Amino acid sequence: MTRDLEQQLNEIQLDMIALCYEYAQKKVDEIFIYISLGEFLYTDFFFKRDERVTKKHEIQEASVDLQKKALAILLDDAKKIASIFSSNKQDIPSQVKIEFDVAKKELEVDYDYSNLNSEKIYDKDLFNSWVDSQS
Numbered sequence: 499m500t501r502d503l504e505q506q507l508n509e510i511q512l513d514m515i516a517l518c519y520e521y522a523q524k525k526v527d528e529i530f531i532y533i534s535l536g537e538f539l540y541t542d543f544f545f546k547r548d549e550r551v552t553k554k555h556e557i558q559e560a561s562v563d564l565q566k567k568a569l570a571i572l573l574d575d576a577k578k579i580a581s582i583f584s585s586n587k588q589d590i591p592s593q594v595k596i597e598f599d600v601a602k603k604e605l606e607v608d609y610d611y612s613n614l615n616s617e618k619i620y621d622k623d624l625f626n627s628w629v630d631s632q633s
Contacts, residue, residue: 503586507579511607514575515598518543521568522557530632531596532625533576540621541572544629551633593621595628 511531518529521543528546533539545552554565576594583590591609598605 500586503582503588506582506586507607508605510575510578510582511596511605514572514596515605517568517571518545519600521554521560521564522547522552523559525557526552527600529596529598529600530628531572531594532621532628533572533579533594533596534592534621534624535576535580535590535594536592536621538621539573539576539580540625541569541576542622542625543568543572544632546632551629553629593624 514531515529518531519526522529522545526545526547527549529543530545531541531543533541543554545554545557554560554568579594580590589611591611592613593610595608595610596605597607
């Protein structure tokens with residue numbers, strides 16, 4: 499990846515993390531964001547708080563309306579990520595997993611280029627599998 503491409507992606511990813519951190523009212527230790535850029539766009543997120551996986555609907559203060567708004571913003575950001583890869587003439591990953599450790603301020607991003615649609619695996623199942631692996 500070129501430096502310009504990395505900068506553009508990093509900016510959007512940090513915006514996504516900030517959104518999720520605000521969503522959780524800054525009461526989480528780790529943030530996990532899943533993005534599918536395959537045949538259908540899909541995004542979702544969850545957290546770790548006190549070493550326990552916390553799903554977005556388990557944040558007490560988060561209404562269904564707030565969840566929908568956050569997912570809509572993340573979906574827009576996912577489109578921007580796909581556009582950045584495309585405009586830089588790079589292959590678009592099929593999925594992106596973003597992990598952010600709040601205390602350490604460490605960001606880890608995993609880009610997967612597997613053809614997941616050929617395997618008839620659903621995005622929600624991939625997301626749930628990732629959530630389960632963090633438990």
